[in-house]
Amino acid sequence: MARNNQTVIISEFLLLGLPIPPQHQHMSYALFLAMYLTTILGNLIIIVLIGLNSLLHTPMYLFLSNLSFTDLCFSSVTVPKLLQNMQSPVPSIPYAGCLTQMYFFMVFGDMESFLLVIMAYDRYVAICFPLHYTSFMSPKLCVCLLVLSWALTTFHAMLHTLLLVRLSFCGDNVILHFFCDLSALLKLACSDTHVNELVIFIMGGLIIIFPFLLIVMSYARIVSSILKVSSTRGIYKVFSTCGSHLSVVSLFYGTIIGLYLCPSTNNFTIKESVLAVMYTVVTPMMNPFIYSLRNRDMKRALVRVLCSMKISS
Numbered sequence: 001m002a003r004n005n006q007t008v009i010i011s012e013f014l015l016l017g018l019p020i021p022p023q024h025q026h027m028s029y030a031l032f033l034a035m036y037l038t039t040i041l042g043n044l045i046i047i048v049l050i051g052l053n054s055l056l057h058t059p060m061y062l063f064l065s066n067l068s069f070t071d072l073c074f075s076s077v078t079v080p081k082l083l084q085n086m087q088s089p090v091p092s093i094p095y096a097g098c099l100t101q102m103y104f105f106m107v108f109g110d111m112e113s114f115l116l117v118i119m120a121y122d123r124y125v126a127i128c129f130p131l132h133y134t135s136f137m138s139p140k141l142c143v144c145l146l147v148l149s150w151a152l153t154t155f156h157a158m159l160h161t162l163l164l165v166r167l168s169f170c171g172d173n174v175i176l177h178f179f180c181d182l183s184a185l186l187k188l189a190c191s192d193t194h195v196n197e198l199v200i201f202i203m204g205g206l207i208i209i210f211p212f213l214l215i216v217m218s219y220a221r222i223v224s225s226i227l228k229v230s231s232t233r234g235i236y237k238v239f240s241t242c243g244s245h246l247s248v249v250s251l252f253y254g255t256i257i258g259l260y261l262c263p264s265t266n267n268f269t270i271k272e273s274v275l276a277v278m279y280t281v282v283t284p285m286m287n288p289f290i291y292s293l294r295n296r297d298m299k300r301a302l303v304r305v306l307c308s309m310k311i312s313s
Helices: 022-052 059-086 095-128 130-136 139-165 182-186 194-226 232-261 270-293 296-312
Strands: 012-015 092-094
Touching: 012 095, 022 059, 022 270, 022 296, 059 092, 059 095, 059 139, 059 270, 092 095, 095 130, 095 139, 095 182, 095 194, 095 232, 139 182, 139 194, 182 194, 194 232, 232 270, 270 296
Parallel strands: none
Antiparallel strands: 012 092
16 A cells, blocks of 8 residues: 555565575575574573583673573574575565564674673773672672663664654665665665664764774773783783683674675675674674683583583483
8 A cells, every 4th residue: 555656565575685696595505504503502502501500600601691692592583584585485574574683683783792891891800800800790780781781782772673663665675685684774765764874873883883992992901911910821811811702802893893884885795795694693603612612611511511411321
């Protein structure tokens, strides 16, 4: 039913998907399915290990379990629909489903950004103020940081969703992406999107740029602190402690900055599709390996669980 001469009610969108040749569709489907199952299994293992092992009930592992839960959900927002559309002749998504996907994509994406900041602060306190760590990172403060982060991410995602609902869309309902990205949806709108773009500019700085700067500041203070340590063993211990977190930060923010802060002139290039896959599929899959392979406590917890399972069997 027409709203006016130029706009129509859009009941669904068509997701263009990834630029994969038809002859490689089945192989790509198997690859993405394997990556998604690895993401689910890897993050679930970290959550279960931290929950079962009382020695891991510390602020650092509390934040790590939340990061694993966030990664698990973040990947689940986009990859199942991508897999479904790769096997469907009409890769469509309902209007309400598109808004829902965009909302949860922003919630879990923003939450990952906040968690990386909190984990950087946790490492800063542990290295620079080791004697006061337990008082600074009290259970009450940790819970408050997590609750505040979830509240801010929910508000941010809801704000963009409500601003998007008020827009009208033209007959063109083809999204040049493999999921409902906010910027891709705004390109299809017939209404004035200046308010949406202004909110993206303001909130994007608070959600992406400001947390990234806080992480840089935290590690600048850490580096300044470890330079005062004369022991080579002490310096190695500090770098081994922060190495996993730095790897995740580089992987996450590197792709985000390359995709959103250095966009291409075209609508959806191969570079943008690769970067989008990196932070929606690859990063959530790699995080469990990064933290488990470089973390002795996680390895010991896994060995204990495997040994207990072997003994019980």
